[in-house]
Amino acid sequence: MRLTRLTAIFYVTGLLFGSLTSFGQEGDAVTFEMKLSKEKLGINERLRVEFAMNKDGDNFNPPTFDGFRVVMGPSQSISSSWISGKRSFSKSYSYILKPTAQGNFTIGQATIEINGETYKTLPRKVRITAAVDNPNAPKTADDVADESLHLVAQVSKGNPYLNEAVTVVYKLYISSNISVTNFRPLDSPKYNNFWSQDIPVTKYNTVNEDYNGKPYRSVILKRVVLYPQKAGKLDIEPLSLELYVDVPTNRRDFFGSRIYQQANKTVSAGKRTLNVVPLPEEGKPLGFGGAVGQFDFKVTTSKTDLNASESLQTKVEVSGKGNLKLFQLPEPELPSALEVYEPEFDENVRTTIAGMQGKVANNYTIVPSFRGRYPIPSISFSYFDPKSKSYQTLRSDEITINVMEGPADNAEATSGPIGGQKITVPTGRQFHFIKTQSNLVSISSRHFFGSQKFYWWLFAPLVFIPLILFIRKKKQESDADIEGNRLKMANRLARKYLSAAKKQLNNPDGFYVALEKALHNYLKAKLKIETSEFSKEKIIGLLNEKSVDESTTSDFIELLKSCEMARYSPITKVQMNEDYQKSSQVISKMDKQL
Amino acid sequence: MRRKSIFIVVCLLLCFKGFGQSEVLFQKATEAYNKGDYKKAINFYNDILKNGKHSSELYFNLGNCHYKLDEIGPSIYYYEKALLLEPNDREIKNNLDFAQNMRLDAIDEMPKTAMTRLHDTVVLALTPDQWGHLAVAMIVLFVLGFITYYVLYSATYKRIAFIAANATLFIAIFSVVMGYMGSGDQNSKNPAIIFEREVVITSEPNDRSEKVFALHEGTKVNVLESLEDWSKIKIADGQTGWMPSRGLKVLKDF
Numbered sequence: 001m002r003l004t005r006l007t008a009i010f011y012v013t014g015l016l017f018g019s020l021t022s023f024g025q026e027g028d029a030v031t032f033e034m035k036l037s038k039e040k041l042g043i044n045e046r047l048r049v050e051f052a053m054n055k056d057g058d059n060f061n062p063p064t065f066d067g068f069r070v071v072m073g074p075s076q077s078i079s080s081s082w083i084s085g086k087r088s089f090s091k092s093y094s095y096i097l098k099p100t101a102q103g104n105f106t107i108g109q110a111t112i113e114i115n116g117e118t119y120k121t122l123p124r125k126v127r128i129t130a131a132v133d134n135p136n137a138p139k140t141a142d143d144v145a146d147e148s149l150h151l152v153a154q155v156s157k158g159n160p161y162l163n164e165a166v167t168v169v170y171k172l173y174i175s176s177n178i179s180v181t182n183f184r185p186l187d188s189p190k191y192n193n194f195w196s197q198d199i200p201v202t203k204y205n206t207v208n209e210d211y212n213g214k215p216y217r218s219v220i221l222k223r224v225v226l227y228p229q230k231a232g233k234l235d236i237e238p239l240s241l242e243l244y245v246d247v248p249t250n251r252r253d254f255f256g257s258r259i260y261q262q263a264n265k266t267v268s269a270g271k272r273t274l275n276v277v278p279l280p281e282e283g284k285p286l287g288f289g290g291a292v293g294q295f296d297f298k299v300t301t302s303k304t305d306l307n308a309s310e311s312l313q314t315k316v317e318v319s320g321k322g323n324l325k326l327f328q329l330p331e332p333e334l335p336s337a338l339e340v341y342e343p344e345f346d347e348n349v350r351t352t353i354a355g356m357q358g359k360v361a362n363n364y365t366i367v368p369s370f371r372g373r374y375p376i377p378s379i380s381f382s383y384f385d386p387k388s389k390s391y392q393t394l395r396s397d398e399i400t401i402n403v404m405e406g407p408a409d410n411a412e413a414t415s416g417p418i419g420g421q422k423i424t425v426p427t428g429r430q431f432h433f434i435k436t437q438s439n440l441v442s443i444s445s446r447h448f449f450g451s452q453k454f455y456w457w458l459f460a461p462l463v464f465i466p467l468i469l470f471i472r473k474k475k476q477e478s479d480a481d482i483e484g485n486r487l488k489m490a491n492r493l494a495r496k497y498l499s500a501a502k503k504q505l506n507n508p509d510g511f512y513v514a515l516e517k518a519l520h521n522y523l524k525a526k527l528k529i530e531t532s533e534f535s536k537e538k539i540i541g542l543l544n545e546k547s548v549d550e551s552t553t554s555d556f557i558e559l560l561k562s563c564e565m566a567r568y569s570p571i572t573k574v575q576m577n578e579d580y581q582k583s584s585q586v587i588s589k590m591d592k593q594l
Numbered sequence: 595m596r597r598k599s600i601f602i603v604v605c606l607l608l609c610f611k612g613f614g615q616s617e618v619l620f621q622k623a624t625e626a627y628n629k630g631d632y633k634k635a636i637n638f639y640n641d642i643l644k645n646g647k648h649s650s651e652l653y654f655n656l657g658n659c660h661y662k663l664d665e666i667g668p669s670i671y672y673y674e675k676a677l678l679l680e681p682n683d684r685e686i687k688n689n690l691d692f693a694q695n696m697r698l699d700a701i702d703e704m705p706k707t708a709m710t711r712l713h714d715t716v717v718l719a720l721t722p723d724q725w726g727h728l729a730v731a732m733i734v735l736f737v738l739g740f741i742t743y744y745v746l747y748s749a750t751y752k753r754i755a756f757i758a759a760n761a762t763l764f765i766a767i768f769s770v771v772m773g774y775m776g777s778g779d780q781n782s783k784n785p786a787i788i789f790e791r792e793v794v795i796t797s798e799p800n801d802r803s804e805k806v807f808a809l810h811e812g813t814k815v816n817v818l819e820s821l822e823d824w825s826k827i828k829i830a831d832g833q834t835g836w837m838p839s840r841g842l843k844v845l846k847d848f
Contacts, residue, residue, distance in 0.1 A: 333792075333810065336700030372695045375664050377791060400664060431692050432685045434658045436624050438651035440616050440642065443848050449726035449773045457730040458770070461737040468741050 030055050032112055032119040039125070042132030043099050046071060049107060051121060052092040055114045060093055063108035067128070068097035099128040144247045145265045148175030150211060151221075151241060153269035161277050163292035163323045164386045165355030166226045170239050170269055173209070173216040179260075182244040183221070186266065189237035195227040195326055197351045225351055227323050231278035240268040279384050285393050287330060291383035293322015293355070299332060299379065299396035307405040311367045316343075316396075318381060319359035324349045329362045330381050335374045338401075341365045366401075372431075374401040498584055511576055512566035515583060519560060522587055536560065548593045555586045616647045623655065632659040648848065650680035654689070661693050666812040667843075669693045671787040674814065674845050681721055698810035703830045717775045725773030732766035784817040786827070786842040793842075795835035799824030806835040817844060 030053070037048040047068065051060070062074065073095035080089045099105070104127050109120045150173040160166045174180055201220055209218040221241070228234055246260040253259050279292070295318050302313040316329050325347065334340050341364065349358035368374065375398065382393045448454055498518050504510035527542055536557055543553045562579055565571075623638035636659045639652055653676035660669035673690040680686065706714070720728065739759030746752050791811050796803040799821045809815070815827040818834065825839045 333698045335696050335698055337695035337697075370695060372692050373661075373664060375666070375696055377698070431661075432658075432689050434624060434627050434655040435651040435685070438620055438649045440620065440647040440649045440652065443643070443646050443648045447723055447777070449722035449777055454726050454730070458733055458766075461734045464737050465740055468744060472744060 030114050030117075030119060032057075032110075032114070032121060034107065034110065034121040034124055036107070036124055036126065040127045040129060041099065042129050043102055044131040045099075047097045047099065047126065048094060049097060050092045050094040051110050051112075052090055053112060053114065053119070054088070054090055056089070056091055057112040057114035057119070059111075059113045061111045062093065062095070063110050063123075065095070065097055065107060067101055067103070067105035068099055068107075070095055071098045072096040099126075102128045102130060104128075142263055142265065145178060145243075145245045145263045148178045149173070149180075149243060149245065149265055149267050150216070151239065151267040151269045152211075153236065153239065153272050155236070155272055155274065157274075159275040159277055160228060161292060161384065161386045162231050162279050163227050163229070163290060163326060163384075165293075165323070166228065166274065167353050167355075168224045168226060168236060168272075169220055170222040172219045172221050172241070172243075172267070173211040174219070175214070175216055177248060179246045180243055181246060184242045185222075186240040186242050187237075189239050191224070191226055191236065193228065193230040193234050194236075195229055195323070197225045197356075199223040199225060199351065199353060223353060225353065225355055227326055227355075228274060228276040229326075231276050234274045234276050236272045236274065238268040238271050240266060242266050280389075283391050285380070285382035285391055287380055288382045288384075288391065289328045289330065291318070291322060291327040291381070292386060293320060293324075293383060294385055294387070295320035295322060295381070295383050295392075295394070297381040297394040297396065299376070299399070301376070301399050301401065304399060305402045305404060306368070308368050308371055308403050311365055312401065314364040314366055314376070314399075315361050316364070316379075317359055317361035321355060321357040322383065324356045324358060324360050327383075329360065330379050331362075332364065332379055333377055334364075334366065335376075337368075337370060337372070338374055339367045339369055341367075368401065368403040371403050371405065374403065375399070376401065498580065498587075501580065501583075505576060505580065506573075508566060508571045508573075508576055511580075512563045512571070515579065516560065516563040519556070519563075519583065519587075522590075526591070543590075546593070548590060552586060552589050552593065555582065556590065559583050559586060616642045616645050619645075620652070627655065627659060632662045635659050648679075650676040650678075650683065650686070652676075653679065654683075654686050657686075657693065658689060661689065661696075664696070666693065666696045667787055667789040670697070670812045670814070671789070671843055671845065674785065674787060678845060681718065694812070697812040699813045701813065701830045704832045713775075717772050717779065720772070720776075722773045722777040722780065725769045725776060729766045729769035729773065732762045732769060736762040736766060784844060784846060786815055786817050786825075786844045788813045788815060788842050790841040793837050795827070795833075795837050797835060799826070799836040803836075807833065809837070815842065817842070 032051070032053045035050045035052060038045070041047055049065075051062070056078075060074075074093040075095075076091070076093055078089075078091045080087065082088075093110075104125060107124050107126060109123055111118055111120050113119075152171050152173065154169045154171060156167040156169075157164070172180075172183075201223060204219045204221070206217045206219055209216055211218070222239060226236075243265045245263050245265055247263050248258045249261050251259045297318050300315050300317070302315075304312075306312055314332060314334075316332055318324070318329060343362035343364045345360070346363055347358070347360045349356050349360065378396045378398045380393050380395045382391055384391050498515070501511055501514040501518050504514050523539065523542075527546070539560075540553055540557065543556070559579065559582060562575075619638045619642050623635040623642075626632075626635040626638060636656060639656045639659070642648070642652060653672045657669045657672035657676060660672060670690065670693045673686055673693055676686045677683065677690065736759050739755050739762055743752055743755035743759055746755060788809050788811055792808055793810075794808050795806045797806050798804075809829070813829070815829050818826045818828055820826070820839060821836075823839045824836050825842065826834060826836050827842070828834045
């Protein structure tokens with residue numbers, strides 16, 4: 001109905017301007033295409049197929065409509081118009097087809113000869129479904145909206161490295177014939193296994209863009225920066241939107257303008273899969289903390305010379321572009337004697353469509369308690385640069401903190417001044433100067449303990465004990481033998497006093513003289529008396545005085561008498577011997593009593 | 595023949611010179627140290643060591659030089675060495691504390707039981723050599739006391755001598771026991787100092803095994819055993835593990 005009216009208009013215009021202008025579109029490209037009323041239809045519906053060309057041709061050859069039965073056609077229509085001096089021409093052959101079975105069917109190629117050349121249409125696929133309720137109904141607003149709305153997720157990189165920034169931009173393509181009044185996100189996608197940051201879209205700018213070769217208007221609805229946290233195939237959940245659209249209908253209102261129909265559409269961007277490449281194991285530095293990007297690294301201290309119990313700040317800072325929020329800052333290795341407080345995290349990171357950039361820093365407050373030098377060794381920071389596809393390691397400078405004044409150790413730190421008036425001498429220990437005197441010994445000198453020398457010294461003195469014991473025992477034995485002792489004593493005394501007499505044993509005169517002399521000598525030595533005072537009575541008196549017993553005294557006197565007698569009477573040798581023995585016994589007896 | 599004798603004379607002269615030279619070098623090193631030329635001082639001290647001479651003072655001074663140069667490992671190493679020769683020197687302990695302040699590792703020592711504390715205070719009061727000398731002196735006194743006891747007649751003197759002899763004998767035996775315990779302790783321990791900035795301690799003596807913990811320069815460890823170029827170590831809090839032998843220096847290596 002509509003078609004016929006249009007054709008009628010074209011014919012009128014054609015008649016009016018046909019003779020005025022020559023064939024203006026002579027040089028334009030020839031098109032020959034197949035148009036389908038629907039791509040999906042129920043078995044009880046009908047399909048309209050139209051083969052349209054913009055130049056007149058001959059020998060039209062329709063395809064075999066396998067799976068369809070031709071209900072009507074071919075019907076031909078030609079329209080030609082001149083608008084602003086341009087001629088437009090179109091000719092079409094149309095068929096009405098009725099599907100014969102369910103399933104997917106392909107409508108093959110039609111051919112035509114235009115200006116001596118053969119043109120072909122592209123084959124199209126048609127899906128035949130089960131019977132529908134309302135066959136041959138015109139396209140609903142939903143169908144139109146379906147065709148003219150496309151939500152697409154554009155991913156900046158399909159196979160990023162682990163922790164490399166990926167941006168996902170959700171774009172809505174809207175066909176020019178419908179208008180979107182409002183939209184509402186149904187389901188915000190959760191980016192599992194990703195660190196995500198949404199970059200809010202403040203203003204929706206429409207841009208004219210082509211999508212699948214057709215002109216569309218496009219709007220960016222959502223932008224997200226993703227940092228994959230896991231290697232392997234990761235899915236990005238689709239974004240679903242509910243859209244309120246106005247779809248033009250074929251009906252017109254009283255004034256001839258189109259009636260728009262409201263439709264409510266849910267669109268979703270297809271599921272996308274990212275293939276996340278793990279960071280190469282080869283050449284991975286030891287202290288790699290997962291940083292990916294381009295960075296700069298430094299460690300600074302607020303001061304290097306200070307007094308004990310003052311504080312200083314050490315800042316470990318990483319700046320640049322990359323996953324700044326997603327890695328651990330390296331920790332400085334500080335001497336254990338320094339008091340270090342929990343670091344204060346400081347970040348200044350902007351997230352743009354290109355990823356994060358800025359700097360992150362850890363501020364350590366350090367309070368040295370004791371005097372000394374504290375070196376802070378250089379620490380390293382490693383990151384993976386996805387551009388050069390290699391690991392980079394940066395090292396900080398070595399810093400030495402010099403604590404000049406203050407106690408040297410705990411013990412001193414706790415002892416404070418006790419008396420108020422007393423000026424306490426600071427007891428803080430200082431670092432001692434080297435020793436100026438040394439008693440250098442040979443390195444090979446051995447330990448004394450456990451050496452042979454040690455054992456000799458330890459046991460040699462003990463040998464003296466049995467030695468002394470032995471000597472002592474011998475002495476005691478000899479002390480205990482009384483009879484032997486007496487004999488020994490007598491012998492000794494006899495040797496002392498009677499040795500002269502003994503020599504004279506063969507000569508009686510000489511013997512008795514010597515004996516008498518010996519006895520007198522003995523008394524002289526023992527009683528301390530002079531020779532001139534010797535008389536028997538005096539000797540008896542003296543001996544009595546010294547309490548020498550009677551028998552010994554009488555024996556002594558007897559001996560003296562026999563000495564006197566021997567001067568006048570002959571004495572036998574036997575008698576002489578007897579007297580000698582007797583005298584030695586008397587002397588020994590007397591010696592004990594004196 | 596004549597040449598040979600000259601050679602011997604020269605050798606002898608060199609020997610005597612060497613003997614006096616060490617003291618001269620020691621003085622030179624002291625001067626260099628006082629001027630702040632620590633590297634030169636270290637060279638002088640090393641020359642003395644090459645001459646085969648050492649002393650606790652020499653090691654102490656070497657420790658001081660390395661401390662001034664911020665070399666944590668060597669400075670602790672030489673202080674510990676000085677302490678091995680002179681275990682109760684306060685100055686060495688003091689400067690060792692300073693050097694240990696530079697160290698990165700803070701290892702909590704295993705808590706000591708009352709018994710081990712007692713053992714330490716008694717046994718380590720004297721070095722084994724000092725215990726040895728004490729024992730010898732006490733044995734001599736004991737023998738003298740015993741003889742006096744035996745020789746004297748007076749009951750009072752005898753009693754005194756007897757008690758003195760017994761006491762000295764007891765002290766002598768005690769000293770020998772302490773000396774044995776002390777030297778046993780010393781022999782069972784093989785302390786070493788870590789020289790590398792950071793070493794990873796692994797559970798097995800190979801590169802594949804699991805990392806147990808890390809130690810830093812200047813930490814004292816006890817070497818338990820060695821396998822190829824790996825050493826099994828034990829640290830003060832009782833943890834053990836393996837580390838490459840090149841990362842440490844044994845203290846008893848005189």
